[in-house]
Amino acid sequence: MLDSKIPQGPIESKWTKYKSTVPLVNPANKRSLEIIVVGTGLAGASAAATLAELGYKVKSFCFQDSPRRAHSIAAQGGINAAKNYQNDGDSVYRLFYDTIKGGDYRAREANVHRLAEVSGNIIDQSVASGVPFAREYGGLLSNRSFGGTQVQRTFYAAGQTGQQLLLGAYSGLQRQVGLGNVRLYSRHEMLDVVNIDGKCRGIIARDLVSGKLERHFGHAVLLCTGGYGNVFFLSTNAMGSNVTAAWKAHKKGAFFGNPCYTQIHPTCIPVSGDHQSKLTLMSESLRNDGRIWVPKRKEDAAAIREGKLNPNDLKEEDRDYYLERRYPAFGNLVPRDVASRAAKERCDAGFGVNKTGEAVYLDFAFNMKYKYGKQVATLKHITDPTEEQLTAFGHEVIKEKYGNLFDMYKQITGVDPYKNPMMIYPAVHYTMGGLWVDYNLMTTVPGLYALGEANFSDHGANRLGASALMQGLADGYFVIPYTIGAYLANEISVKPISTDHEAFVKAENEVSDRLNKLLAIKGTKPVDYFHKRLGKIMWDKCGMARNVEGLTWAISEIQKIREEFWKDVRVPGDANEFNPELEKAGRVADFIELGELMCKDALERNESCGGHFREDYQTEEGEALRDDENFKHVAAWQFNEVGNWTLNKEDLVYENIKIAQRSYK
Amino acid sequence: MSGNMNINLKVWRQKNGKSQGKLVDYKVEGVSPDMSFLEMFDVLNDRLVSEGKDEPIAFDHDCREGICGMCSMYINGRPHGPNQGVTTCQLHMRSFKDGDTIVVEPWRAAAFPVIKDLAVNRSAFDRIIASGGFISVNTGNAQDANSLPIAKDNADEAFAAAACIGCGACVAACKNSSAMLFVSAKVSQLALLPQGDPERNTRVLNMVAQMDTEGFGACTNTGACSAECPKEISLTNIARLNREYFAAQLGSDRS
Structure with missing residues (x-):
């Protein structure tokens, strides 16, 4: 039977109370406990740094040439936090509610509430470690909106939020490396976990430069190894992103939760040919100002595909802003799964706009002119601006907000998105499924943990935008440092086992x-x-x-x-x-x-x-x-042999949120 | 959809760090202008594996969207190739012509030893960061993020410096193999922010000392680093590093 170890008590106080009662390990004992952390993305780097700060002996592994390369670096749009800095009605409860609803009522309440609770601390911690978030002229932090929410709670650093957060966590990790509290093994790939007497006691890693296999002991092993989107070959993942660490753990006893929950992101650059090695995301933040459309008439779509019609010349009334039409309450900011399916529906129906018929428009012209252009004109006291002036003014604002994304789009497609609407199509982006973990983030193998995208826990059947960074850092900075005590407090007398x-x-x-x-x-x-x-x-x-x-x-x-x-x-x-x-x-x-x-x-x-x-x-x-x-329920698969699994279930209990048919209309 | 460009490559092949390397000629046919430079290498490697005559070419790459900093090819004498502000993975074949001959080498610097073919060891950069490229704040000590307002201009300038991806193109571009642009970007980012102020003296002294220990060369203000930087990190960061360094040596209090 799967025990999720959710603490008793009302949801608002579960975590606070648990945190204050979870067993502690005294500083002297921490020095003799060794922890292996595999992966150096947001979850791995923040966990390794924080555990080392606490006094544990940490070994950190990554397959890349430097921990700073982990694929968290490529996250673009932002990170959510229930700070309510915008005074627009945000709260811990609302972030909790949005995340459960966004996940289509398939996530564990207690984990998600904890995530919402610590979200604010993440922003504080990141700013303290020098992360240069976007700011307003008054010097305070700026926010924007992401899909599936009606508040502005997303913190960002242009289109490079993941990079800045990761470099923040990486600098903390390198500080501990410099202090001798973390030993770093870059260009090392974990190729198996080692279990002894039913507990995880270490890993086998391959030094990718020499090819030599190495044995490493740990009192506990943390897998912070990301998602498995590359199973689709084409995805927005990095070329090296892989499931190997999680899969080896699975084959050694860790259950795999909800493997079929994958996120297809609605706004990616469409496939251009057979040579393609990966797909590139255009951040969801673009849906703040970009409007998604296809032509209303099939013949117009065909003319566009054949290059006979320029989309800029298609009249307003001949365009179908299908998300605004179908989901008036959330419009272009519906959750990712909904937006992706809607794009597929239009393209399957014959309204696609590129040669392959698998693309829709993401168009900034309207907001460039009439939202930002007018704002700037007002600031400049120009009462009767020309259309050209509006475009020029708006251009500058769009450039500041999304400049690097527009540059990237142009670089990849050869088309200037300031002048032509972007073409986008859904692509594999994130995997909500992953190793099954309990409230402590421990897998079904004692001593073996999974953090960040590698676990299944917080996003249910669909993740909201800007929540992956939040979860990775929550797990690493604020959850595991406490919950690991529940296990390690009983391990203090265990001497390191010889390899x-x-x-x-x-x-x-x-x-x-x-x-x-x-x-x-x-x-x-x-x-x-x-x-x-x-x-x-x-x-x-x-x-x-x-x-x-x-x-x-x-x-x-x-x-x-x-x-x-x-x-x-x-x-x-x-x-x-x-x-x-x-x-x-x-x-x-x-x-x-x-x-x-x-x-x-x-x-x-x-x-x-x-x-x-x-x-x-x-x-x-x-x-x-x-x-x-x-x-x-959560489907937690137990490995028997290749091609043969046993299904275990964890029932999901909703005590604080009334489950309903999800509606974004 | 394969294309119709034919490209002649001269690629640096080197078995490992101990052996001698040399340029080897390869012809790649049917290249599409929409391919990225690395996708052309994928096609070539696929062929080399299938033919079984020559081992595939080892090169570093990961995100392929210009942000992880792992790709590192020295193309026709320029790090990351001919385009401004672009990493190798974001360089597309439409930037070349049918029939072009392209020479591809690894980063060349004593502090970046070759591992194999086009892959080099850049862990010297990690050690420089470990020597001081951080703010000493343990998790859990942070005050509310908005209790410390930061002027937008400073925040923007710090962000511009923080955009460095640590690829090492600056070192590869520099005739002295200096790492000044890399070091100065981190020193600047943290010096521009109030959070970084308490440690600014020790930070700059330690990072520069580590840079020297690693065997990077001196800066002679040529500016090739900034010109070739895929993130266009500004040369003014080096000026700021020098100011920070001299002030720290004098032990002075800057404000």
């Missing part, structure tokens, strides 16, 4: 055998060939819309890919050197196994919720139709 212990030796041998096996296949096809095939199946059958037939087919297809991969993959070079192809091969092998589980989970969940949209479960208006009677 000559048979469990370490066995785990290392298994890792080494697998690497050698990959190299020995010497087949005919490069790793990417299999990854692309897997990705296409996942996107077509387990992407924005899913059905029984497609998922069943996908499962058998993925099994075939797995067989072929292990017979015919070609991995050059050897294991005792810097070998990026070998790294990739190991990761893709894990993605193939995961892909099967995702489809299985999607097939098992006979309802639609958030990012999981089953075509057979929808309302007459095409909205997701939940089945709370039968599916108000």
Whole structure:
């Protein structure tokens, strides 16, 4: 039976009370306790730094050449916090409520409330560590809106919020490295966890430069290794982002929660060709000022696709601002899952605007002129500005707000978005699913934790924009430093276990055998060939819309890919050197196994919720139709052997929020 | 949708840090102008793996959207190639012509030893940050974020300095392999903010000392670093670093 270990008591005081009663470890004992932190994104860097500040001995691992490269760095738009600096009615409860509703009532109440409670501290902590957030002329912090909310609670640093927050956490981590409290292992990849007597006691890591396998002991191991969106091959993830650490943990006993919950982000640059290696996000913050539309008439859409009609020449009344039409209350700022499906619906119906028919417009012309242009004109005391003046004034404001995003768009597409509407289409962005954890962030393996995107806990079936950064830092700065005490307080008498212990030796041998096996296949096809095939199946059958037939087919297809991969993959070079192809091969092998589980989970969940949209479960208006009677639970999958899992369930209890059909109309 | 450009590459191949390297010629056909420079390398590597004659070319890359700072190719004598304000991953083949010959090398600096082919070791940058590129505030001690108003101009200037992605192009561009632009960006960011003030003297002294220990060269104010910086970090940061450094040496109190 899954025990989520949610503390008793009213929701407002659960965390405060728990924090004050959770067992502590005294400073002298902390010095003899070792913690391994895998991953150096927001969750990993903040956890490693904070635990080291507390006095624990920390080892920090990342596969990149520096901890500062972790993919949190690429988050653009912002970070939510219930500060209510704008006096617009925000509160901890409202952030809690928005997050539960945004997640389509599939997240755990107690975790989400805690997240909302600590959200304000994150902003304080980040500012104190030198993060240069955007500010108003009065010197105070600036806010903007994100999807699924009606308040302004998003803090930001131009379109580089993730970068600035990560560099803040990274500087804290490097400070502890300099002080000798953290040992840093960059260009190291975790390739297995080591369990001894039912507890996680360390990891096997590969030094990616020398290729040497290393054994590392820890009283506890924290996986802060991000999401698994790259199972789709094309996603907004970094090329190196992978599921391997989480997957190895899963195979050693950690349950995997809600693997089918993936977030398809509505505003990404459309695919341009077969050579494409990744997709680039255009921040959700753009939906503050960009209006999404397609032509009202199919013939206009066709003319645009053929290059015979310039979208700027299409009259206002001939445009369909379909989000504003369908969801008047939230308009262009509906949650991501809703916006993505709406784009797919229009494109499937034949209204797409690029050559492939898979793109819609994100248009800034209106707000550039009439919102910002007019504002500036008023400030300049120009009472009767010309259209050209309005455009020029608005241009400057848009540039300050979103300049780097506009530059990036131009760089990638070769089209100037100041003059032409952006073309966007949904793409895989984030995975709400992940390792199942209890309230302490511990997986089903004692001593093994999962933080940030790597766990499943806070976003239910759909994550709201600007909440990923919040969760990563909440877990690392403010949750794990307390909750880890509940476990480590009982470990103070455990002496470090020698890495000559048979469990370490066995785990290392298994890792080494697998690497050698990959190299020995010497087949005919490069790793990417299999990854692309897997990705296409996942996107077509387990992407924005899913059905029984497609998922069943996908499962058998993925099994075939797995067989072929292990017979015919070609991995050059050897294991005792810097070998990026070998790294990739190991990761893709894990993605193939995961892909099967995702489809299985999607097939098992006979309802639609958030990012999981089953075509057979929808309302007459095409909205997701939940089945709370039968599916108000977390699906936590237990690994038996490759291709074989047991399903466990954690019932979700809503005591503070009345669950309802989600509406953004 | 493959394209019709043919590109001649001369790529630095080096087995590991101990062996000698050399430029090797490759011809890549059917390149699309919409491909990124790295996607062209993906195509080439795919071919090299399939043919099995030559090992694929090792190069660093990760986010492929110009922000992680991992990609690092020295293209036709310029870090990150011909375009202004762009990382290698955001350089697209439409910036080249059919039939072009392109020379691709790793960052060249004593402090950035080659690991393999085009990948180098930049951990010297991490050690410089560890020597002082932070504010010493433990988690949990922060006051309310808005209790410390910061003039917008200062905040904006600090942000501009903080935009550095730590890629090392400045070092690769510099004839002396100096890391002054990188160090000055962090020193500036923190010196411009009131939170960074208490440690400004020790910070600049320690970071400069670490920079020297790592074997980076001296700055002779040529400005190649800033000209080649993909984030266009301004040279004025170096001027500020020098001011901070001299003032710290004198132990003076700046305000």
